[in-house]
Amino acid sequence: MTHFVTLDVDERADRVVVTLDRPAQRNAITTEMIDELHAVCTRIEADPKLLLLTGRGEHFAGGADIGQLRTRTRHDALAGINRILFDRIGRLPLPTVAAVSGFALGGGAELAYACDIRIATTTARFGNPEPGLGIMAAAGATYRLPQLVGASVAKQVLLGGHVLDADTALRTGLVLDVVEPGNHVDAAHQLLDRIARSAPLALRLTKTIINSPGTHPFADDIAQAVLFETRDKHDRMTAFLEKK
Structure with missing residues (x-):
């Protein structure tokens, strides 16, 4: 694949490993990252492979870049910038796995929700604090999270501002497994190894x-x-x- 600025992309024989690579900013999602993730999707759609998505450092993704988000207008919202990408990830031909450590908040949580399966570390935290910033979680959380954890828990997160810790995420079915910090990517690879043995x-x-x-x-x-x-x-x- 081409050179990326916000991502580290490792294409292997049966899978593509994508690491969000802005650790100093808790891997906050920018428009450049959105564009680069679209490029990854284009490649996977042309040559279907499994996808492993994770974040560099302690966190998966702390949300969208607030500096960029503050300048967005209603025209940007109607364009569905983040939602279109996350829907596209959700439609990728073969299974996708998110390996989540630390914060998966806002757009970062919605990116994790878009994957088929999630594996978390004990430090993982899933939440959608958008209403506190005067907006809503509009990149898939309102329809994906209720499907994943049920309407009641989804409302606790989306309306009540509740953050799901790793144990709660496991109990509600949001994640498949919880492992110690640093082991989540290996656990995701083990899961993908098993999936890759299927037709x-x-x-x-x-x-x-x-x-x-x-x-x-x-x-x-x-x-x-x-x-x-x-x-x-x-x-x-x-x-x-x-x-x-």
């Missing part, structure tokens, strides 16, 4: 159907029909039976 097309179709609104039994049938005819399915089941 890519099966993962892609499953994610597409999960993310589709409503119930879709016929879509399940069609996707399964496609998978039943693949060589990958035949080879995997043959290997399973021979091993058994």
Whole structure:
């Protein structure tokens, strides 16, 4: 991939590892970072791979850059600058994992919510303090967080200003696992190693159907029909039976 200013991008055979790289600013999300994340999405969409997203230093992302946010107008809001990116990350073909340490606040929390699975350290804190700054969490939190943790907990965060610590995030299902600080990226890689052993097309179709609104039994049938005819399915089941 090209050179990035706000990101460290490591493209591997089966995954792309993206590290938000503004540690002195708690990896605050800027318009430049948004543009660079769009470039990463373009690459992954063209050549589907797993994604691991994390932050440099003690924090995942402390939110959007307030200096930039203060100057945004209603025209910027209507353009959905952050929301469009996070929706795009949510639609990436293969599974995405966020490895979260420290603060995931505001836009940083919404970026983590956009990933399929989250792994946290004991220091992780998820929150959306936007109303205290005169705005709302408008980059996906209002529809993603209720799906992840339920409407009641989402309202506690989005309306009550409650910050979810790592234990609460685990108990409410927001994160898959909680590990000691410094171990979250390795834990995310271990999860991705397990995911990578599955059939890519099966993962892609499953994610597409999960993310589709409503119930879709016929879509399940069609996707399964496609998978039943693949060589990958035949080879995997043959290997399973021979091993058994």
